[in-house]
Amino acid sequence: MSFAKGWHPVALSTSVEPGSSAGTQIDGGEYVVWRDNSGVAHVWQDRCPHRGMKLSFGFVRGDHIACLYHGWQYDTAGRCRYVPAHPDLEVPATITVPVFASAEACGMIWTCAEPEAVRPPTPADAGEVIPVRSLYVDNGADALLRAVRANLPSPVTGDEPSAIAPAGDNLWRITTGADTLLLGLQSIADNRAALHVVLAGPASVYAGAGQTHYLGWTADLRYALKHEQAPVGAAARAEAV
Ligand code: FES
Numbered sequence: 001m002s003f004a005k006g007w008h009p010v011a012l013s014t015s016v017e018p019g020s021s022a023g024t025q026i027d028g029g030e031y032v033v034w035r036d037n038s039g040v041a042h043v044w045q046d047r048c049p050h051r052g053m054k055l056s057f058g059f060v061r062g063d064h065i066a067c068l069y070h071g072w073q074y075d076t077a078g079r080c081r082y083v084p085a086h087p088d089l090e091v092p093a094t095i096t097v098p099v100f101a102s103a104e105a106c107g108m109i110w111t112c113a114e115p116e117a118v119r120p121p122t123p124a125d126a127g128e129v130i131p132v133r134s135l136y137v138d139n140g141a142d143a144l145l146r147a148v149r150a151n152l153p154s155p156v157t158g159d160e161p162s163a164i165a166p167a168g169d170n171l172w173r174i175t176t177g178a179d180t181l182l183l184g185l186q187s188i189a190d191n192r193a194a195l196h197v198v199l200a201g202p203a204s205v206y207a208g209a210g211q212t213h214y215l216g217w218t219a220d221l222r223y224a225l226k227h228e229q230a231p232v233g234a235a236a237r238a239e240a241v
Contacts, residue, residue, distance in 0.1 A: 002113040009194075010031065010033050011196065012133075016109060019036070025189060028188075028190075030045070031045060033111075074097055100113050106123060106198060130203055151221055152176065155178060158178070170185045
């Protein structure tokens with residue numbers, strides 16, 4: 001299984017620690033996001049070629065990920081290198097996991113299914129960013145984006161108008177006052193989507209109060225989706241968080 005053209009965000013960079021793995025979905029397909037101990041992120045099909053166990057249930061050892069079920073180990077190219085039940089076996093090169101291109105930019109992990117020859121450029125990095133959150137909702141990506149457009153945030157200070165503009169594949173930039181938010185939109189399934197939200201700027205400015213302010217905005221978004229674009233505000237947030 002593969003997914004639509006272009007780059008897709010699958011997680012905030014800070015949510016996948018070195019030596020860990022997590023399952024995710026793009027357009028209904030299941031993928032494992034894992035980070036080796038040197039810090040490089042990988043996105044693969046979430047299925048062990050042996051008996052189909054999810055590799056996201058496995059464990060990372062150095063630059064390998066091992067399947068939970070029978071312990072087959074795969075290197076960073078997706079090739080099986082070790083079968084515990086047959087430790088002396090030279091594992092056939094045909095035993096591989098489908099591997100997708102991965103990149104990190106704007107504080108998010110991205111993946112692309114297109115071959116290198118036709119692959120679009122990786123998302124442009126935005127310098128220092130501060131993670132806000134990944135918001136998961138039981139709505140499709142189009143509905144989530146409509147809710148964002150209808151409920152743009154106000155800045156941490158001031159009341160200048162806000163604007164949203166595309167900034168790349170599945171990436172939007174919101175400018176509001178002196179603040180810039182970057183939003184990575186992940187289509188998980190027809191009725192499920194995620195918004196990976198970061199603040200562009202230094203931690204010395206935005207860590208703490210800035211993150212809290214925009215966390216409240218994501219709670220407003222959830223409320224707006226749940227109540228079909230009803231007006232939102234701080235009073236609604238307790239229900240929405
Ligand atoms: S199912 Fe993965 S090693 Fe057997």
